Amino acid sequence: MAHQTAAILVIGNEVLSGRTREANAFYAAGKLFEAGCKLSEVAVIPDERDAIISTLNRLRNKFDAVITSGGIGPTHDDITMESIAEAFDVELIEHNFIVQAMTEHFGAEGLNEGRRRMTRVPQGSKLIRCEKTIAPGARIGNVYILAGVPYIFESQLDSILHQFGDRPYRRIEIEVKLAESLFAKPLTAIQAQYDDVEIGSYPGRCGPDPCGKICLSGQNEGRLNEAVKAVNAMLKNIIPA
Amino acid sequence: MAHQTAAILVIGNEVLSGRTREANAFYAAGKLFEAGCKLSEVAVIPDERDAIISTLNRLRNKFDAVITSGGIGPTHDDITMESIAEAFDVELIEHNFIVQAMTEHFGAEGLNEGRRRMTRVPQGSKLIRCEKTIAPGARIGNVYILAGVPYIFESQLDSILHQFGDRPYRRIEIEVKLAESLFAKPLTAIQAQYDDVEIGSYPGRCGPDPCGKICLSGQNEGRLNEAVKAVNAMLKNIIPA
Numbered sequence: 426m427a428h429q430t431a432a433i434l435v436i437g438n439e440v441l442s443g444r445t446r447e448a449n450a451f452y453a454a455g456k457l458f459e460a461g462c463k464l465s466e467v468a469v470i471p472d473e474r475d476a477i478i479s480t481l482n483r484l485r486n487k488f489d490a491v492i493t494s495g496g497i498g499p500t501h502d503d504i505t506m507e508s509i510a511e512a513f514d515v516e517l518i519e520h521n522f523i524v525q526a527m528t529e530h531f532g533a534e535g536l537n538e539g540r541r542r543m544t545r546v547p548q549g550s551k552l553i554r555c556e557k558t559i560a561p562g563a564r565i566g567n568v569y570i571l572a573g574v575p576y577i578f579e580s581q582l583d584s585i586l587h588q589f590g591d592r593p594y595r596r597i598e599i600e601v602k603l604a605e606s607l608f609a610k611p612l613t614a615i616q617a618q619y620d621d622v623e624i625g626s627y628p629g630r631c632g633p634d635p636c637g638k639i640c641l642s643g644q645n646e647g648r649l650n651e652a653v654k655a656v657n658a659m660l661k662n663i664i665p666a
Numbered sequence: 667m668a669h670q671t672a673a674i675l676v677i678g679n680e681v682l683s684g685r686t687r688e689a690n691a692f693y694a695a696g697k698l699f700e701a702g703c704k705l706s707e708v709a710v711i712p713d714e715r716d717a718i719i720s721t722l723n724r725l726r727n728k729f730d731a732v733i734t735s736g737g738i739g740p741t742h743d744d745i746t747m748e749s750i751a752e753a754f755d756v757e758l759i760e761h762n763f764i765v766q767a768m769t770e771h772f773g774a775e776g777l778n779e780g781r782r783r784m785t786r787v788p789q790g791s792k793l794i795r796c797e798k799t800i801a802p803g804a805r806i807g808n809v810y811i812l813a814g815v816p817y818i819f820e821s822q823l824d825s826i827l828h829q830f831g832d833r834p835y836r837r838i839e840i841e842v843k844l845a846e847s848l849f850a851k852p853l854t855a856i857q858a859q860y861d862d863v864e865i866g867s868y869p870g871r872c873g874p875d876p877c878g879k880i881c882l883s884g885q886n887e888g889r890l891n892e893a894v895k896a897v898n899a900m901l902k903n904i905i906p907a
Contacts, residue, residue, distance in 0.1 A: 438866055441705045442883060443696030444837065445868075447688070450710070455684030464682045466717075467710035469691075472866075476707075499847040500867040501854035539847030574869060596685065606740040606780030613742035625679055625713075626741040627686075628815060642683060 428489035428567070428589045431462050435469040436477060436495040436505050437573055449494040449571075449578045456582060461590030461644060462489075472496055477508035485512075485568055490589065492582070495573030497562065499539030505570060506563070510547035513565055519544045522552060523561060530559050546570075555580040596642040597653050603663055604628075604635045611659045612639070619652040621645055669730035669808070669830045672698055673707040677718060677736040677746050678814055681710050690735040690812075690819045697823060702831030702885060703730075713737055718749035726753075726809055731830065733823070736814030738803065740780030746811060747804070751788035754806055760785045763793060764802060771800050787811075796821040837883040838894050844904055845869075845876045852900045853880070860893040862886055 433453055439445040450467045457464045465488055470476040477496075484491045496505030510517040523544040527536050543560040546552070553562035553569065557580045562571045564585070571581040601608070605628050616624045621643055628637040639656055643649040674694055680686040691708045698705045706729050711717040718737075725732045737746030751758040764785040768777050784801040787793070794803035794810065798821040803812045805826070812822045842849070846869050857865045862884055869878040880897055884890040 438864060439868060439881065441695055441708065442835070442837070442864075443692065443694075443699045443705075444881060446692045451684065451687045453684075454682055458684045464684075465712065466721075467682065467708075469708035471706065480707075498867070498869060499850040501850070501857050502866050537847055537851075539850030542850070543847075594683070596683070606778055606784075609740045609742070609780030609783070610778075616742050623679060623683075625743050626739070627680060628739060640680065640685060 427460075427587075427591050428462055429591075430465050430488045431457055431490045431492060431589060432466040432468065432484040432488045433464065434477075434480060434484060434491055434493045435467065435573075436472060436493060437469070438471050438502070440469050441471055448575050449573065449582075452575070452579055453492060453494075453582055456586055457589055458594045458596075458642075460586055461592040461594055472502045472504060474504060474508050474511070477505065478512045481509060481512045481568065485566065488567075490567045490569065492569045492571060494571055494578055497543070497560070497570060497572055499542050503542065506545050506547065509565065509568060509570060513547055513549075513568075515548040515565075517545050518548045520546050520550070520552065523559075526559055553581050553585060555584050557581075592644045594642050594644055595646060595649060596640060597649060599639045599641070599653065599656055599660070600636065601626075601639055601660060602631070602634060602636045603660070603665055605637060607665070608660060608663050611663075612656070615652065615655045615659060618655070619643075619648060621648050622652040624652065624656070668828075668832050669703055670832075671704045671706045671729045672731045672733060672830060673709065673725040673729045674705065675718075675721060675725060675732055675734045676708065676710040676814075677713060677734060678710070679712050679743070682712055689816050690814065690823075693816070693820055694733060694735075694823055697827055698830055699835045699837075699883075701827055702833040702835055713743045713745060715745060715749050715752070718746060719753045722750060722753045722809065726807065731808045731810065733810045733812060735812055735819055738784070738801070738811060738813055740783050744783065747786050747788065750806065750809060750811060754788055754790075754809075756789040756806070758786050759789045761787050761791070761793065764800075767800055794822050794826060796825050798822075833885045835883050835885055836887060836890060837881060838890060840880045840882075840894065840897055840901070841877065842867075842880055842901060843872070843875060843877045844901070844906055846878060848906070849901060849904050852904075853897070856893065856896045856900060859896070860884075860889060862889055863893040865893065865897070
Protein backbone atom coordinates (compact mmCIF):
# COMPACT_ATOMS: atom_id res chain seq x y z
CA MET A 426 0.00 0.00 0.00
CA ALA A 427 1.19 3.49 -0.77
CA HIS A 428 2.36 5.76 2.07
CA GLN A 429 -0.45 7.98 3.38
CA THR A 430 1.69 10.23 5.60
CA ALA A 431 5.25 11.43 5.19
CA ALA A 432 7.90 13.65 6.73
CA ILE A 433 10.82 15.37 5.04
CA LEU A 434 14.16 15.56 6.83
CA VAL A 435 16.51 18.16 5.39
CA ILE A 436 20.10 17.69 6.54
CA GLY A 437 22.27 20.72 5.96
CA ASN A 438 24.15 23.45 7.83
CA GLU A 439 23.87 25.64 4.73
CA VAL A 440 20.12 25.96 5.27
CA LEU A 441 20.33 26.65 9.02
CA SER A 442 22.98 29.34 8.53
CA GLY A 443 20.79 31.19 6.03
CA ARG A 444 23.25 30.62 3.19
CA THR A 445 20.83 28.57 1.11
CA ARG A 446 17.09 28.94 0.78
CA GLU A 447 15.68 25.44 1.07
CA ALA A 448 13.99 24.30 -2.13
CA ASN A 449 13.62 20.51 -1.93
CA ALA A 450 10.97 20.40 0.80
CA PHE A 451 8.89 22.90 -1.16
CA TYR A 452 9.19 20.80 -4.32
CA ALA A 453 8.33 17.61 -2.46
CA ALA A 454 5.40 19.24 -0.63
CA GLY A 455 3.70 20.09 -3.92
CA LYS A 456 4.33 16.64 -5.38
CA LEU A 457 3.08 14.78 -2.28
CA PHE A 458 -0.08 16.92 -2.23
CA GLU A 459 -0.77 16.07 -5.86
CA ALA A 460 -0.09 12.40 -5.14
CA GLY A 461 -2.48 12.34 -2.17
CA CYS A 462 0.06 11.78 0.61
CA LYS A 463 -0.17 14.01 3.67
CA LEU A 464 3.11 15.77 4.41
CA SER A 465 2.97 15.96 8.21
CA GLU A 466 6.30 17.50 9.17
CA VAL A 467 9.41 19.06 7.70
CA ALA A 468 12.53 19.13 9.86
CA VAL A 469 15.77 20.90 9.01
CA ILE A 470 18.75 19.81 11.09
CA PRO A 471 22.54 20.22 10.96
CA ASP A 472 25.11 17.77 9.54
CA GLU A 473 25.51 16.22 12.99
CA ARG A 474 25.38 12.51 13.76
CA ASP A 475 23.27 12.70 16.93
CA ALA A 476 20.74 15.10 15.44
CA ILE A 477 20.34 12.90 12.35
CA ILE A 478 19.89 9.68 14.34
CA SER A 479 17.42 11.03 16.89
CA THR A 480 15.35 13.01 14.39
CA LEU A 481 15.23 10.18 11.88
CA ASN A 482 14.15 7.66 14.50
CA ARG A 483 11.44 9.99 15.78
CA LEU A 484 10.04 10.65 12.30
CA ARG A 485 10.21 7.11 10.93
CA ASN A 486 8.31 5.78 13.93
CA LYS A 487 5.65 8.47 13.66
CA PHE A 488 4.89 8.59 9.93
CA ASP A 489 4.45 6.10 7.09
CA ALA A 490 7.60 7.29 5.33
CA VAL A 491 10.51 9.72 5.65
CA ILE A 492 12.30 11.39 2.75
CA THR A 493 15.74 12.76 3.55
CA SER A 494 17.58 15.41 1.55
CA GLY A 495 21.29 16.10 1.66
CA GLY A 496 24.57 14.83 3.04
CA ILE A 497 25.28 11.98 0.62
CA GLY A 498 28.24 13.48 -1.27
CA PRO A 499 31.97 12.69 -0.98
CA THR A 500 33.12 15.28 1.60
CA HIS A 501 33.58 15.15 5.39
CA ASP A 502 30.25 16.92 6.04
CA ASP A 503 28.36 14.18 4.14
CA ILE A 504 27.43 11.85 6.99
CA THR A 505 23.82 10.97 6.20
CA MET A 506 24.41 7.38 5.03
CA GLU A 507 26.53 6.38 8.05
CA SER A 508 24.17 8.09 10.50
CA ILE A 509 21.11 6.38 9.03
CA ALA A 510 22.87 2.99 9.15
CA GLU A 511 23.43 3.68 12.84
CA ALA A 512 19.81 4.72 13.35
CA PHE A 513 18.76 1.34 11.89
CA ASP A 514 21.58 -0.45 13.74
CA VAL A 515 22.93 -2.02 10.55
CA GLU A 516 26.36 -1.95 8.89
CA LEU A 517 27.39 0.62 6.32
CA ILE A 518 28.53 -1.39 3.27
CA GLU A 519 30.09 -0.66 -0.08
CA HIS A 520 27.41 -1.59 -2.58
CA ASN A 521 28.74 -3.71 -5.44
CA PHE A 522 26.49 -2.19 -8.04
CA ILE A 523 27.65 1.35 -7.21
CA VAL A 524 31.32 0.36 -7.09
CA GLN A 525 30.95 -1.21 -10.52
CA ALA A 526 29.05 1.75 -12.02
CA MET A 527 31.61 4.21 -10.67
CA THR A 528 34.55 2.13 -11.84
CA GLU A 529 33.06 1.97 -15.32
CA HIS A 530 32.48 5.72 -15.36
CA PHE A 531 35.64 7.06 -13.72
CA GLY A 532 38.04 4.16 -14.33
CA ALA A 533 39.66 2.18 -11.50
CA GLU A 534 42.07 5.05 -10.79
CA GLY A 535 39.27 7.63 -10.73
CA LEU A 536 37.55 5.77 -7.90
CA ASN A 537 39.32 7.84 -5.24
CA GLU A 538 38.54 7.93 -1.53
CA GLY A 539 35.86 10.61 -1.90
CA ARG A 540 33.97 8.70 -4.56
CA ARG A 541 34.44 5.47 -2.60
CA ARG A 542 32.46 7.15 0.23
CA MET A 543 29.58 7.50 -2.20
CA THR A 544 29.41 3.75 -2.82
CA ARG A 545 28.34 3.14 0.80
CA VAL A 546 24.74 2.53 1.87
CA PRO A 547 23.13 1.00 4.96
CA GLN A 548 23.06 -2.80 4.65
CA GLY A 549 19.72 -3.99 3.30
CA SER A 550 19.09 -0.83 1.26
CA LYS A 551 17.56 -0.77 -2.18
CA LEU A 552 19.10 1.74 -4.56
CA ILE A 553 17.23 4.77 -5.88
CA ARG A 554 18.71 5.40 -9.28
CA CYS A 555 18.10 8.28 -11.62
CA GLU A 556 19.69 9.43 -14.85
CA LYS A 557 21.08 12.66 -13.34
CA THR A 558 23.84 11.04 -11.31
CA ILE A 559 25.94 7.91 -11.05
CA ALA A 560 25.77 7.82 -7.24
CA PRO A 561 22.26 6.66 -6.36
CA GLY A 562 20.08 7.37 -3.34
CA ALA A 563 18.92 4.50 -1.17
CA ARG A 564 15.82 3.17 0.54
CA ILE A 565 15.94 1.34 3.84
CA GLY A 566 12.69 0.40 5.56
CA ASN A 567 10.38 3.39 5.23
CA VAL A 568 13.24 5.87 4.76
CA TYR A 569 14.17 7.26 1.33
CA ILE A 570 17.65 8.82 1.27
CA LEU A 571 17.94 11.42 -1.51
CA ALA A 572 20.54 13.97 -2.60
CA GLY A 573 20.54 17.61 -1.54
CA VAL A 574 21.40 19.10 -4.94
CA PRO A 575 17.96 20.16 -6.20
CA TYR A 576 18.01 18.79 -9.76
CA ILE A 577 19.12 15.39 -8.45
CA PHE A 578 16.66 15.45 -5.53
CA GLU A 579 13.79 16.23 -7.89
CA SER A 580 14.69 13.46 -10.30
CA GLN A 581 15.07 10.92 -7.48
CA LEU A 582 11.81 12.01 -5.87
CA ASP A 583 9.92 11.69 -9.14
CA SER A 584 11.17 8.10 -9.42
CA ILE A 585 9.75 7.06 -6.02
CA LEU A 586 6.55 9.13 -6.04
CA HIS A 587 4.33 6.24 -7.17
CA GLN A 588 4.81 4.80 -3.66
CA PHE A 589 3.18 7.84 -2.02
CA GLY A 590 -0.57 8.45 -1.76
CA ASP A 591 -3.58 6.92 -3.47
CA ARG A 592 -6.12 9.67 -3.78
CA PRO A 593 -4.85 13.06 -4.97
CA TYR A 594 -5.62 16.22 -3.01
CA ARG A 595 -7.19 19.11 -4.87
CA ARG A 596 -7.15 22.76 -3.86
CA ILE A 597 -9.52 25.61 -4.65
CA GLU A 598 -8.74 29.22 -3.69
CA ILE A 599 -11.23 32.02 -3.26
CA GLU A 600 -10.02 35.61 -3.34
CA VAL A 601 -11.50 37.74 -0.56
CA LYS A 602 -11.34 41.52 -0.30
CA LEU A 603 -12.45 41.65 3.32
CA ALA A 604 -10.66 41.73 6.66
CA GLU A 605 -10.44 38.16 7.96
CA SER A 606 -12.11 39.06 11.24
CA LEU A 607 -15.36 39.87 9.39
CA PHE A 608 -15.87 36.29 8.20
CA ALA A 609 -13.93 34.35 10.84
CA LYS A 610 -17.03 33.22 12.74
CA PRO A 611 -19.16 31.93 9.81
CA LEU A 612 -16.06 30.33 8.30
CA THR A 613 -15.55 28.41 11.55
CA ALA A 614 -19.10 27.09 11.22
CA ILE A 615 -18.44 25.90 7.66
CA GLN A 616 -15.21 24.18 8.71
CA ALA A 617 -17.15 22.38 11.45
CA GLN A 618 -19.62 21.10 8.83
CA TYR A 619 -16.90 19.90 6.44
CA ASP A 620 -14.35 18.08 8.53
CA ASP A 621 -13.05 16.23 5.45
CA VAL A 622 -12.17 19.54 3.79
CA GLU A 623 -9.26 21.60 5.10
CA ILE A 624 -10.07 25.30 5.12
CA GLY A 625 -7.37 27.93 5.63
CA SER A 626 -7.55 31.70 5.55
CA TYR A 627 -4.48 33.67 4.44
CA PRO A 628 -4.63 37.44 4.77
CA GLY A 629 -2.91 39.79 2.40
CA ARG A 630 -3.05 43.36 1.22
CA CYS A 631 -3.61 45.07 -2.13
CA GLY A 632 -2.18 48.48 -1.32
CA PRO A 633 -4.02 49.67 1.80
CA ASP A 634 -6.98 47.29 1.34
CA PRO A 635 -7.30 43.73 2.57
CA CYS A 636 -7.23 41.06 -0.12
CA GLY A 637 -6.54 37.58 1.09
CA LYS A 638 -7.37 34.04 0.09
CA ILE A 639 -9.57 31.37 1.56
CA CYS A 640 -8.03 28.10 0.54
CA LEU A 641 -9.96 24.80 0.55
CA SER A 642 -8.45 21.40 -0.09
CA GLY A 643 -9.50 17.80 0.15
CA GLN A 644 -9.53 14.37 -1.44
CA ASN A 645 -13.29 14.13 -1.93
CA GLU A 646 -14.11 16.32 -4.91
CA GLY A 647 -17.86 16.40 -4.30
CA ARG A 648 -17.46 17.54 -0.70
CA LEU A 649 -14.79 20.06 -1.72
CA ASN A 650 -17.11 21.65 -4.27
CA GLU A 651 -19.96 21.77 -1.73
CA ALA A 652 -17.72 23.51 0.81
CA VAL A 653 -16.61 26.05 -1.82
CA LYS A 654 -20.28 26.81 -2.55
CA ALA A 655 -20.94 27.27 1.16
CA VAL A 656 -18.02 29.68 1.52
CA ASN A 657 -19.08 31.72 -1.52
CA ALA A 658 -22.66 31.95 -0.26
CA MET A 659 -21.40 33.00 3.18
CA LEU A 660 -19.15 35.72 1.74
CA LYS A 661 -22.07 37.28 -0.18
CA ASN A 662 -23.74 38.04 3.13
CA ILE A 663 -20.79 39.83 4.73
CA ILE A 664 -21.04 43.60 4.88
CA PRO A 665 -17.63 45.27 4.60
CA ALA A 666 -16.84 47.28 7.75
CA MET B 667 22.51 36.59 28.60
CA ALA B 668 21.61 36.38 24.97
CA HIS B 669 20.36 33.09 23.52
CA GLN B 670 23.19 31.04 21.98
CA THR B 671 21.00 28.39 20.28
CA ALA B 672 17.54 28.65 18.76
CA ALA B 673 14.92 26.69 16.88
CA ILE B 674 12.24 27.96 14.54
CA LEU B 675 8.80 26.40 14.62
CA VAL B 676 6.71 27.17 11.54
CA ILE B 677 3.02 26.39 12.05
CA GLY B 678 1.03 26.20 8.84
CA ASN B 679 -0.80 23.73 6.62
CA GLU B 680 -0.18 26.05 3.66
CA VAL B 681 3.53 25.24 3.77
CA LEU B 682 3.09 21.47 4.16
CA SER B 683 0.63 21.31 1.26
CA GLY B 684 3.07 23.05 -1.06
CA ARG B 685 0.80 26.07 -1.49
CA THR B 686 3.26 28.52 0.06
CA ARG B 687 7.03 28.51 -0.12
CA GLU B 688 8.22 29.16 3.41
CA ALA B 689 10.08 32.47 3.74
CA ASN B 690 10.24 33.33 7.45
CA ALA B 691 12.66 30.61 8.51
CA PHE B 692 15.01 31.64 5.72
CA TYR B 693 14.84 35.30 6.81
CA ALA B 694 15.39 34.38 10.46
CA ALA B 695 18.26 32.00 9.63
CA GLY B 696 20.22 34.81 8.01
CA LYS B 697 19.53 37.23 10.87
CA LEU B 698 20.45 34.73 13.60
CA PHE B 699 23.70 33.90 11.79
CA GLU B 700 24.62 37.58 11.64
CA ALA B 701 23.67 37.96 15.30
CA GLY B 702 25.83 35.02 16.37
CA CYS B 703 23.07 32.65 17.50
CA LYS B 704 23.20 29.06 16.25
CA LEU B 705 19.98 28.03 14.53
CA SER B 706 19.85 24.35 15.44
CA GLU B 707 16.55 23.16 13.99
CA VAL B 708 13.64 24.30 11.86
CA ALA B 709 10.38 22.39 12.17
CA VAL B 710 7.32 22.88 9.98
CA ILE B 711 4.14 21.36 11.40
CA PRO B 712 0.39 21.58 10.69
CA ASP B 713 -2.18 23.77 12.45
CA GLU B 714 -2.94 20.94 14.87
CA ARG B 715 -3.06 21.28 18.65
CA ASP B 716 -1.20 18.06 19.52
CA ALA B 717 1.57 18.66 16.99
CA ILE B 718 2.08 22.22 18.26
CA ILE B 719 2.20 21.21 21.93
CA SER B 720 4.53 18.25 21.53
CA THR B 721 6.90 19.95 19.09
CA LEU B 722 7.06 23.17 21.10
CA ASN B 723 7.79 21.32 24.32
CA ARG B 724 10.52 19.27 22.65
CA LEU B 725 12.22 22.32 21.14
CA ARG B 726 11.96 24.66 24.14
CA ASN B 727 13.55 22.06 26.39
CA LYS B 728 16.36 21.41 23.94
CA PHE B 729 17.42 24.89 22.82
CA ASP B 730 17.92 28.31 24.44
CA ALA B 731 14.98 29.83 22.58
CA VAL B 732 12.20 28.99 20.14
CA ILE B 733 10.71 31.39 17.59
CA THR B 734 7.30 30.41 16.25
CA SER B 735 5.76 31.68 13.02
CA GLY B 736 2.08 31.59 12.12
CA GLY B 737 -1.34 30.80 13.48
CA ILE B 738 -2.03 33.97 15.48
CA GLY B 739 -4.75 35.51 13.29
CA PRO B 740 -8.53 35.67 13.84
CA THR B 741 -9.73 32.53 12.02
CA HIS B 742 -10.48 28.97 13.17
CA ASP B 743 -7.13 27.66 11.92
CA ASP B 744 -5.24 30.14 14.13
CA ILE B 745 -4.65 28.03 17.23
CA THR B 746 -1.04 28.84 18.10
CA MET B 747 -1.74 31.02 21.18
CA GLU B 748 -4.11 28.55 22.81
CA SER B 749 -1.86 25.57 22.03
CA ILE B 750 1.21 27.30 23.49
CA ALA B 751 -0.75 28.25 26.63
CA GLU B 752 -1.55 24.56 26.96
CA ALA B 753 2.09 23.58 26.38
CA PHE B 754 3.05 25.86 29.30
CA ASP B 755 0.01 24.77 31.32
CA VAL B 756 -1.20 28.34 31.82
CA GLU B 757 -4.50 30.10 31.05
CA LEU B 758 -5.17 31.88 27.77
CA ILE B 759 -6.20 35.42 28.75
CA GLU B 760 -7.47 38.52 26.99
CA HIS B 761 -4.65 41.03 27.37
CA ASN B 762 -5.89 44.45 28.51
CA PHE B 763 -3.38 46.38 26.47
CA ILE B 764 -4.40 44.64 23.24
CA VAL B 765 -8.12 45.00 23.96
CA GLN B 766 -7.59 48.73 24.52
CA ALA B 767 -5.43 49.21 21.42
CA MET B 768 -7.92 47.34 19.23
CA THR B 769 -10.89 49.22 20.69
CA GLU B 770 -9.15 52.51 19.95
CA HIS B 771 -8.36 51.44 16.40
CA PHE B 772 -11.55 49.66 15.35
CA GLY B 773 -14.07 51.20 17.78
CA ALA B 774 -15.98 49.14 20.35
CA GLU B 775 -18.28 47.75 17.61
CA GLY B 776 -15.37 46.82 15.38
CA LEU B 777 -13.97 44.56 18.09
CA ASN B 778 -15.80 41.53 16.73
CA GLU B 779 -15.33 37.92 17.76
CA GLY B 780 -12.48 37.35 15.29
CA ARG B 781 -10.49 40.35 16.50
CA ARG B 782 -11.27 39.40 20.11
CA ARG B 783 -9.43 36.11 19.44
CA MET B 784 -6.36 38.18 18.62
CA THR B 785 -6.34 39.84 22.06
CA ARG B 786 -5.57 36.50 23.73
CA VAL B 787 -2.11 35.45 24.88
CA PRO B 788 -0.82 32.84 27.34
CA GLN B 789 -0.94 34.21 30.90
CA GLY B 790 2.41 35.67 31.92
CA SER B 791 3.39 36.68 28.36
CA LYS B 792 5.17 39.86 27.45
CA LEU B 793 3.95 41.51 24.25
CA ILE B 794 6.08 41.81 21.12
CA ARG B 795 4.89 44.96 19.45
CA CYS B 796 5.81 46.34 16.05
CA GLU B 797 4.53 49.19 13.93
CA LYS B 798 3.23 46.89 11.18
CA THR B 799 0.24 45.56 13.09
CA ILE B 800 -2.04 46.33 16.03
CA ALA B 801 -2.16 42.71 17.20
CA PRO B 802 1.21 41.99 18.82
CA GLY B 803 3.19 38.80 19.15
CA ALA B 804 4.03 37.48 22.59
CA ARG B 805 6.91 36.04 24.56
CA ILE B 806 6.45 33.42 27.25
CA GLY B 807 9.51 31.85 28.86
CA ASN B 808 12.01 31.19 26.09
CA VAL B 809 9.33 31.10 23.37
CA TYR B 810 8.74 34.02 21.00
CA ILE B 811 5.36 33.83 19.24
CA LEU B 812 5.42 35.76 15.94
CA ALA B 813 3.03 36.23 13.01
CA GLY B 814 3.16 34.16 9.82
CA VAL B 815 2.63 37.05 7.37
CA PRO B 816 6.21 37.75 6.26
CA TYR B 817 6.37 41.55 6.56
CA ILE B 818 4.97 41.34 10.10
CA PHE B 819 7.20 38.39 11.05
CA GLU B 820 10.27 40.26 9.84
CA SER B 821 9.41 43.41 11.74
CA GLN B 822 8.68 41.46 14.95
CA LEU B 823 11.86 39.43 14.59
CA ASP B 824 13.98 42.54 14.11
CA SER B 825 12.55 43.91 17.37
CA ILE B 826 13.67 40.87 19.44
CA LEU B 827 16.95 40.13 17.69
CA HIS B 828 19.10 41.90 20.30
CA GLN B 829 18.27 38.99 22.62
CA PHE B 830 19.95 36.45 20.30
CA GLY B 831 23.69 35.83 20.07
CA ASP B 832 26.73 37.73 21.28
CA ARG B 833 29.44 37.12 18.76
CA PRO B 834 28.44 37.35 15.07
CA TYR B 835 29.23 34.54 12.66
CA ARG B 836 31.09 35.40 9.49
CA ARG B 837 31.17 33.38 6.27
CA ILE B 838 33.75 33.20 3.50
CA GLU B 839 33.10 31.30 0.28
CA ILE B 840 35.70 29.94 -2.11
CA GLU B 841 34.71 29.06 -5.66
CA VAL B 842 36.09 25.71 -6.80
CA LYS B 843 36.12 24.40 -10.36
CA LEU B 844 36.96 20.85 -9.37
CA ALA B 845 34.94 17.72 -8.66
CA GLU B 846 34.42 17.50 -4.89
CA SER B 847 35.87 14.02 -4.72
CA LEU B 848 39.30 15.37 -5.77
CA PHE B 849 39.70 17.50 -2.64
CA ALA B 850 37.46 15.65 -0.18
CA LYS B 851 40.34 13.98 1.66
CA PRO B 852 42.62 17.02 2.24
CA LEU B 853 39.56 19.11 3.13
CA THR B 854 38.69 16.58 5.82
CA ALA B 855 42.17 17.04 7.26
CA ILE B 856 41.74 20.84 7.36
CA GLN B 857 38.33 20.51 9.05
CA ALA B 858 39.96 18.29 11.70
CA GLN B 859 42.55 21.03 12.37
CA TYR B 860 39.95 23.80 12.65
CA ASP B 861 37.13 22.47 14.81
CA ASP B 862 35.96 26.02 15.60
CA VAL B 863 35.41 26.72 11.89
CA GLU B 864 32.54 25.04 10.07
CA ILE B 865 33.55 23.93 6.59
CA GLY B 866 30.97 22.83 4.03
CA SER B 867 31.34 21.82 0.41
CA TYR B 868 28.50 22.48 -2.02
CA PRO B 869 28.81 21.09 -5.52
CA GLY B 870 27.41 22.78 -8.57
CA ARG B 871 27.85 22.86 -12.30
CA CYS B 872 28.74 25.53 -14.85
CA GLY B 873 27.48 23.87 -17.98
CA PRO B 874 29.15 20.45 -18.13
CA ASP B 875 31.96 21.40 -15.74
CA PRO B 876 32.01 21.22 -11.95
CA CYS B 877 31.99 24.57 -10.18
CA GLY B 878 31.03 24.46 -6.55
CA LYS B 879 31.73 26.39 -3.38
CA ILE B 880 33.65 25.61 -0.24
CA CYS B 881 32.03 27.61 2.48
CA LEU B 882 33.74 28.43 5.78
CA SER B 883 32.09 30.11 8.74
CA GLY B 884 32.92 30.83 12.34
CA GLN B 885 32.90 33.34 15.17
CA ASN B 886 36.66 33.66 15.55
CA GLU B 887 37.82 35.84 12.67
CA GLY B 888 41.50 35.03 13.03
CA ARG B 889 40.92 31.28 12.93
CA LEU B 890 38.47 31.70 10.05
CA ASN B 891 41.07 33.55 7.98
CA GLU B 892 43.70 30.93 8.78
CA ALA B 893 41.39 28.12 7.67
CA VAL B 894 40.63 29.98 4.43
CA LYS B 895 44.38 30.25 3.75
CA ALA B 896 44.78 26.54 4.42
CA VAL B 897 41.99 25.67 1.97
CA ASN B 898 43.39 27.93 -0.74
CA ALA B 899 46.86 26.44 -0.33
CA MET B 900 45.41 22.94 -0.47
CA LEU B 901 43.43 23.66 -3.65
CA LYS B 902 46.57 24.87 -5.49
CA ASN B 903 48.03 21.39 -5.16
CA ILE B 904 45.07 19.52 -6.62
CA ILE B 905 45.52 18.27 -10.16
CA PRO B 906 42.22 18.27 -12.10
CA ALA B 907 41.27 14.77 -13.23
